[in-house]
Amino acid sequence: MKRFFALILILSACKTDPESSFNFNPDLEIAEYKPEGTEIVIDRVEYQEKLEGFWLGQCIANWTGLITEMDKIGGDGLDGKGAGFYTRENWGGPDEPNIWGSNELSETIGFYFEDSLWGADDDTDIEYIYQELLLKNKTSLLTGEQIREGWLKHMKHEEENYLWVSNQTALNLMLDGVIPPATSAPENNPDYEMIDAQLTTEIFGLFAPGRPDFAKKMAQLPINTTARENAEWISQFYVTMYSLASIRDGNEDLKTSLFEMADRASKVLPENSYAASMYRFVKEKYDEGATWEEARDALHEKYQVRQEDGYSWSTKDKVCNGCFAAGINFGASLISLFYGEGDLKETIKIGALCGWDSDNPTATWGGMLGFMLGKSGIEKAFGRTVGEQFNIHRTRVGFPNNGIDNFENMAQKGLFVIDRVVQENLGGGIDRLKNCWYIPVANP
Known part of the structure; x- marks a missing residue:
């Protein structure tokens, strides 16, 4: 673990370019900063290209996962639909109807592109909304x-608003005047352990590069x-x-990095939580040499059938046996992470075939990878160029330009958020000439 973090100080070298004009947060007065030489140094140009990759990768993976969303939830399914699971052999084959009886997005299981x-x-x-709110309110x-x-x-x-379970319950509470965090209190929101926050908050990690302490805050x-x-x-x-x-x-190599990252991130899971038990269980299956299908089937048996480690959502949730629950979908996401081994296409494939709410784990890892x-x-991985425009008004309302945005602009806004985080919250600095951030390393 020490080796991984000992190298963070030499990740990128800022390049002075006096002929270039860089854009910084227009609502932030850039202060003078003298580097001490111990900071994390990040090139903003490179980071913008990575943020574009986040939005693009998330969209490809999200829409690929939507093809198989709720197609398979294990066991006998729900009212005769969604029984059993897919395997690797189903990739490229026909998409079966989901538990609602539809399969309108694609007739075959495969990567989705626009x-x-x-x-x-x-x-x-909702990640898009949070980025806009941070900028509008000039805060981190x-x-x-x-x-x-x-x-x-x-x-x-x-009307149709593309919200479900805990998100919809939280909105209903807000309409009644309830203010977060009371919108997730178990006495107010019975869906408090559903999947929702997993798919709406990952972006905050990108807003605090190399500083998970502040990202979590x-x-x-x-x-x-x-x-x-x-x-x-x-x-x-x-x-x-x-x-x-x-x-x-x-x-x-990417696989080594991902496994080290996951090991460190797993420390946020309380030792006696079912989330921590799921993490250990999936990692053990991987280390034992089980196939991803075997790991997925074992996950289903242990947590949805036998309901071990205090996991009871498969009976507490009467809608679809906990198919939207945070836990089982976390386990599925870990299967795609470990068995994908850093390969973007393989990770998305496994996530899409793994079952349950399959668009969510795919979107999470598609965005991060x-x-x-x-x-x-x-684009190199898929051997093609892909669309770069984004229509936020498909699901949300109230944005300029009739909701049409693009990944470059969205990434630029992300840089503006990070400008404020680096200077005001992390005690770091911005080099206007070299277009770099200097981010102090967190105390152990």
């Missing part, structure tokens, strides 16, 4: 009132808008992973 305009989904749209730490105002402004209240109230207990800890795991992705040593590869690395 050549021009990507539609927002619940794996991307959102308040409950600011979150409530943003949700009420940008989410439809009655930034994300805490957004997480507690919809999640408590295991769902909260699982979300913190993802935020930590994303923050550590910012400081990966480029000389180390997409960030680590950068936009150009994603």
Whole structure:
């Protein structure tokens, strides 16, 4: 572990370019900063390309996972639908109807691409809202009132609004005047351990590069808008992973980096939680040499059938045996992470075939691996160019330009958020000439 973090100080070398004009947060007065030589140094140009990769990778993985979302939830399924599981042999084959009886997105299971305009989904749209709220409110730490105002402004209240389980319950509570974090309190929100926060808060890890301590602080109230207990800890795991992705040593192979990152991130999971038990169980299956299908089947048997380690959502949830629960989908995401071994395409494939709410784990790792590869690395991996526009108004409302944005602009806004975090919250500095951030290393 020490080797991984000993190399963070030489990740990138800033390049002086007096002929260039760089854009910085227009609402922030850049202060003079004298580097001490011990900081994490990050090139903002390179980071923007990585943020574009985050949005693009997340969209590809999200929409690929939507093809198989709720196709398979194990056992006898729900009312005769969704029984059993897919295997590797199903990739490229026919997509079966999900538990709602539809399979309209694609007739076959495979990667999904858009050549021009990507539609927002619940794996991307609330992260988009949080980035906008941070900029609008000129802050790095959102308040409950600011979150409530943003949700009420940008989410439809009655008609189809692409919200489910804990997100929808939280919105209903906000409409009644409840302010986060009370919107996730178990006495107010019975869906507090559903999957929702896992897909709405990972981006905060990218806003605090190499500083998971502050990333978790930034994300805490957004997480507690919809999640408590295991769902909260699982979300913190993802935020930590994303923050550590910012400081990966480029000389180390991606698989090694990911496994080291996951080991460190797992420390946020309380030892006696079912989330920690799931992490250990999946990692043990991988280390034993089980196939990913065998690991997935064993996960289902242990937690949904036998309900071990205090995991009871398969009976507590009467809708679909806990198919939206934070826990079982966390286990599925770990299977795709470990068995994907850093390969973007393989990770998405496994995530899409693993079962349950398959668009969520795929979007999480597609976004993180997409960030680590950068936009150009994603296009190289798939051997093609991909659309760069984004329609936030597919699922949300109230944004300019009729909701049409693009990944370059979205990444630029991310840089502005980080400018404030680095200077005001991390005690670091911004080099306007070299276009770099200097980020002090956290105390042990």
